[in-house]
Amino acid sequence: MSELPTIVAMGGGGFQMPPDNGRLDAFLFALATERSGRERPRICFIPTAAADDDGAVARFYGAFARSADASHLALFSRTIEDVDAFLLDQDLVFIGGGNTVNMLAIWRQHGVDRALVAAWQAGVVMSGMSAGGVCWFEGFTTDSFGPTLRPVRDGLGVLSGSFVPHYHGEAQRRPLYHRLVADGTLPGGYGVDDGAALVFHGTELHEVVSSQEGAAAYRVERVDGAARETLLPARYLGA
Numbered sequence: 001m002s003e004l005p006t007i008v009a010m011g012g013g014g015f016q017m018p019p020d021n022g023r024l025d026a027f028l029f030a031l032a033t034e035r036s037g038r039e040r041p042r043i044c045f046i047p048t049a050a051a052d053d054d055g056a057v058a059r060f061y062g063a064f065a066r067s068a069d070a071s072h073l074a075l076f077s078r079t080i081e082d083v084d085a086f087l088l089d090q091d092l093v094f095i096g097g098g099n100t101v102n103m104l105a106i107w108r109q110h111g112v113d114r115a116l117v118a119a120w121q122a123g124v125v126m127s128g129m130s131a132g133g134v135c136w137f138e139g140f141t142t143d144s145f146g147p148t149l150r151p152v153r154d155g156l157g158v159l160s161g162s163f164v165p166h167y168h169g170e171a172q173r174r175p176l177y178h179r180l181v182a183d184g185t186l187p188g189g190y191g192v193d194d195g196a197a198l199v200f201h202g203t204e205l206h207e208v209v210s211s212q213e214g215a216a217a218y219r220v221e222r223v224d225g226a227a228r229e230t231l232l233p234a235r236y237l238g239a
Helices: 023-036 054-064 083-088 100-110 112-121 173-182
Strands: 006-010 042-046 069-072 092-095 125-129 137-142 150-152 159-164 189-192 196-201 204-210 217-223 226-231
Touching (some): 006 023, 023 042, 023 054, 023 125, 042 054, 100 112, 100 137, 112 125, 137 173, 173 189, 173 226, 189 196, 196 217
Parallel strands (some): 042 069, 042 092, 092 125, 137 159
Antiparallel strands (some): 006 196, 137 150, 196 204, 217 226
């Protein structure tokens, strides 16, 4: 059983963002299996950002229930009494996309933020896309307040810097991120395309994985008052 603290922060993709080729889901399942040492790892979905949307929950079970002991943590109609124990019992947690600001506020009222960090420290693999990826960082951009993206510096802060998902998939994302890093509104960090993911061991970037050719991740830093973007090497999961 692996106890190495791991976070897989996806720009977009997987079961919650069709169409997808299933490679990111398979990658996560392999991590859960490695961590568990069992044929059927325990995988939990947290759909808070989508207001516990039934469709998102159904897609999760469709992706994982045949091969894993799948469950989900609902907070709008909560049934789990001891969230800390529930999350510690998982092998992998997947945090879905949606409204990041609402998600963080609800988590903090229910103590899910603290429970997630404790489970990560205990070796439960943490993963997620969009809101489920940005939440681990200090800052991010979000459409939580409406269609115009806004910067937020209120993440969990487990990982330093900032994170922007859907990097080339939405027109506002990349140019706004460059401006915000250049003027110091957001700390430097990562822009991640749909179909790509950052894999952290502890708090250090271990690798970038990609489920689609051309999907990539970038390091964006402030240098002499301007944003400098560097393409990060990626391992293609279809190879």
